[in-house]
Amino acid sequence: MRDYLIAFLTTGAITFVLSWIVWKVAIRYRLHPEIRERDVHKTPTPRLGGIAMFFGLVAFFLISTQLPGFAIVWEQPIRMWALLAAAALMVVVGVADDLWDLDWMIKLGAQFAAAWIVVGIGGIQILFLPFGSQVVVSSWLSISLSILAIVIVMNAVNFIDGLDGLVAGVCLIANAVFFAYSALLARDFDNSPETNTAVFITVVLLGVCAGFLPFNWNPAKMFMGDAGALLLGLMMASSAIVVTGNLPPQLLADNDQFGRSQLIGAYIPMILPIVVVLLPLLDFGLAVIRRTAKGRSPFSPDRQHMHHRMLDMGHTDRNAVFVFYAWTAVVSLSVLLMYIGTTAGWPGLYLPGLAYLLIGGVACVLVTLPPSRRAARVASDTKASS
Template sequence: MIFLLIAAVAAVVTFVASRIVLRLALKHGIHPPVRERDVHSRPTPRLGGAAMCIGVIAALAVASLVPEFAGVFAEPVRVWTLLGGAIAICAIGVLDDLVDLDWMLKLGAQILVATSVALFGVQIVSLPIAGIVVPSATMAISLTVLIIVLVMNAVNFIDGLDGLVAGTTIIGSTAFFGYIWMISQNFAQQNAYFSLASLITSIIVGVCVGFLPVNWHPARMFMGDGGALMLGLLTAASAIAVTGQIDVGTMGGRSQILPAFIPVLLPLAILLLPLTDFALAVIRRVANGNSPFAADRRHLHHRLLDMGHSHLGAVLIFYSWTAVVSIGCLLFLIVQWWVAVGIMVLGFIVCALLTAAPVGRRVWRTFLRVMRERRARRTGLQPTSASIDSQGDSR
């Protein structure tokens, strides 16, 4: 109930702030022109990140008053450094949405914010596989900065369709919260459930739930770089906060295979699509002699649209892949490993069929057209193209 309260505060404040920001943006014409790579056709404000940031601030303020979170705020530097980093990266993103900053400047700001979080907020000190310790403080900070910057950009790269980032983040973060909740049962402390990771994850879910109504297709406002980068920062920080401190390999569990790897696999699973899109984009752009951060229209969501999916259909496919991967990894802690593998394989098959559905329909219609043409030639009749198309469509 406490986590639901925090998530509800984040959702309500974000929703109200989104409506206010949207009204101000439309009143003062604060929206960039439509770019060639955009999938929307009318100018739309990209200031959703500002409203989401207000929701994060409000939720953390309420959490600081809840006695159960006293242990989290006993180290206030960690919390306020993370909040300061979220505000800073959101401000950089909003500024970029307004004036289009140079990519080197944006990357430098991201590294600076990530370094601050690594120094005073959260950092990886060990890996949850047999208690492997990071050899030095410098390596721990460098690894943490690399992960945070990578996740921020990965989340930002897939922010190209209405409701895409908010929805996938809700699904993945809910699964990750379930993971934190289950592993907390292995600790004797009564306040084990109330950790920085669980608090941040619940706030992430609440903020995305509050923003989704104004971002659902057709979106009235986008979260922009400000919102996407901030979500990436908070998602990475919550994963690092729990992954770098818990050795699940010593806990046992119902699954006899892979339990020690779940703390590493689950964050990667949640971010599988963003990280894949990020890696493909960097390779593609560098191979073409462009900057790795040069925008184009060849992201995964653009490819789904080009395949023939509708806007909503492409978003739902992303939701499906995210749900199958994240929930599938979570199942390894709940059921026997072979059951979890079977469910994931079945989910992959269904998602693959849904993804390839437009291509399958085109192949089927082409097959029908060829068969009718052959039949017509054998019978001496010459069907019109219109009749062939209509018959194929009716099938």
């Protein structure tokens, strides 16, 4: 755990310093695009934070090659270098889009290319799926599913990047939960290069998000742009695939602890990576349906994302961001509690997680309601009690 704390603090410090440098350069040379109709901010703001995030990540990747505690992560160096190569491609394309607004076909093609680098060269693939006692996926299906999953998560994360601190904070919470899950899995069942690589990626992403968030907090000095959002999506999808998609069937199906609940043992490792990015995936799905129903490209921009709707409901920028944080924490932590309850042999198995989900869900619904409606409800309850 000491090594991971060093990774978090070092990556966070490097990213913070680089963010300050990038921000100063961007302000000095006016490297910021004009405000678009769908934008929430009113002042031209640099969108080059992804550059600082990328080099913060790269810096600790390189540092980790000299640290004995991360030797297991570098047992298959091709996997790590493929991740960095794919990340570099996404950052270059993202920065170009942030500055010159590239055609969506170019961006999508680059995303598929980056995903292929991770899958085809790095070998990060979904090898098992949780059907029954988990089934082995054929090679062509493995490559196709893995590439598609990475592209979907990249776009999902990118789609919710519309409010100050939203993506950085949501990814901070999501990666913290996935870090805990991966670390527990590595400790209790599968201390392999795959699970340790997932833990390593998530803790580095935690540092990247924590180091950048001070510059992105409302009112933001700088945005991460497509470069940062696509980088986070790429790495989060890869970390999920490298651990979950490589869990051997016998590990979960035949394990004595998981044997108490085949449903939990078989499905939570696949559920958790999905729920930690549930809000981005939901927003992405709704945007695709909404736009295609109107005969438009699913990647054509509009002002009807979930965060836009929150603002239209009367929430302030910060309140809307906190609502997203709350939903992310409640949903992801509840599934993590189900996993812990199962592996720890609690009498109720996953009931503590379900209880947390129910109580937290009700609380989140209440804070999501339009402020005027909440105020009216509080006044009504006060009047009734008196």
